Amino acid sequence: GQNIDQPTEMTATEGAIVQINCTYQTSGFNGLFWYQQHAGEAPTFLSYNVLDGLEEKGRFSSFLSRSKGYSYLLLKELQMKDSASYLCAGRGFKTIFGAGTRLFVKA
Amino acid sequence: DARVTQTPRHKVTEMGQEVTMRCQPILGHNTVFWYRQTMMQGLELLAYFRNRAPLDDSGMPKDRFSAEMPDATLATLKIQPSEPRDSAVYFCASGLPEIGANTEAFFGQGTRLTVV
Numbered sequence: 380g381q382n383i384d385q386p387t388e389m390t391a392t393e394g395a396i397v398q399i400n401c402t403y404q405t406s407g408f409n410g411l412f413w414y415q416q417h418a419g420e421a422p423t424f425l426s427y428n429v430l431d432g433l434e435e436k437g438r439f440s441s442f443l444s445r446s447k448g449y450s451y452l453l454l455k456e457l458q459m460k461d462s463a464s465y466l467c468a469g470r471g472f473k474t475i476f477g478a479g480t481r482l483f484v485k486a
Numbered sequence: 487d488a489r490v491t492q493t494p495r496h497k498v499t500e501m502g503q504e505v506t507m508r509c510q511p512i513l514g515h516n517t518v519f520w521y522r523q524t525m526m527q528g529l530e531l532l533a534y535f536r537n538r539a540p541l542d543d544s545g546m547p548k549d550r551f552s553a554e555m556p557d558a559t560l561a562t563l564k565i566q567p568s569e570p571r572d573s574a575v576y577f578c579a580s581g582l583p584e585i586g587a588n589t590e591a592f593f594g595q596g597t598r599l600t601v602v
Contacts, residue, residue: 412590421577421593422529466529473542474519474591478528 381405383477385467390483391457399452399480405471412468413441413452416479422466425452457484488512490594492578498600504566507597510559511580518561519591520546520553521577529577535561568601575599 382404391397403411410429414422428434428443428450440453452465464479491510499505511518520532533543533553543553550569555561565572575598579591 421595423593424590427590473531473534475531476521476529 381469381471381473381475383467383469383475385465385477385480387478388481388483390485391454393457393459393484393486395457396453396455397457397482399454399465399467399482401450401452401467401477403448403450403467403469403475403477405469405475407471408445408469410470411441411443411450412470412474413439413450414466414468414476416464416466418463425465454482459484459486488592490578490580490592492576492594492597494597495595496598496600498602499568501569501601502567503601504564505568505572505599505601507563507576507578507599509561509563509578509580509594511561511578512592513559515580515582515592516558517581517591518555519577519579519581520561520563521579522574523577523596524574532563532576565599568599570601573600 385401412427413425415425416422426441428441433442438455443450462484464481466479467477468474493508516537518535521529522532523529532546534541535555538555552564575596577593577596579593581591
């Protein structure tokens, strides 16, 4: 079967670091995506991992462990505008999205 | 400014009516996805096309939903008859084929459907 699990909500403080975890089960795994979605808007692409390890892109980094079926998104130097939902999506024979983690950044 | 365009942005309709949502994928993209998003279910894949051919529509209730790509510039999602439980935001996304590439999906702004 295919399944994506991630926490429902997280809260963090401006300027801090937050890690959003995702575990997945997909048939024919071929990569893991992270998307950001602000309320009332469309999801936008953040990162893509297909090999094990850490991919860094500015304040955002994404990690993948294929053997553990595990990924995380790391956000550094949090800003208020980072308050959004973060969707983990596993691509196998089809792309399956998790329900998303709502991140609240407080001052 | 390449983007996925969806129409209408908002639709309110009465139960039993037919609803048609349209999507113009980014020029050159040959994979098109239809997703439905609700608070309870999150983002669900309804249908997936490649080169206008439906590859997977297993997420779609077949009795009332239908998805087509009449040509490479237009994808449609129809609901007939609509029911209140169909109320959701429907997203269309397009991308390029997979296989080793970072083939992110570019999402349209969505159609917010309310069935009363």
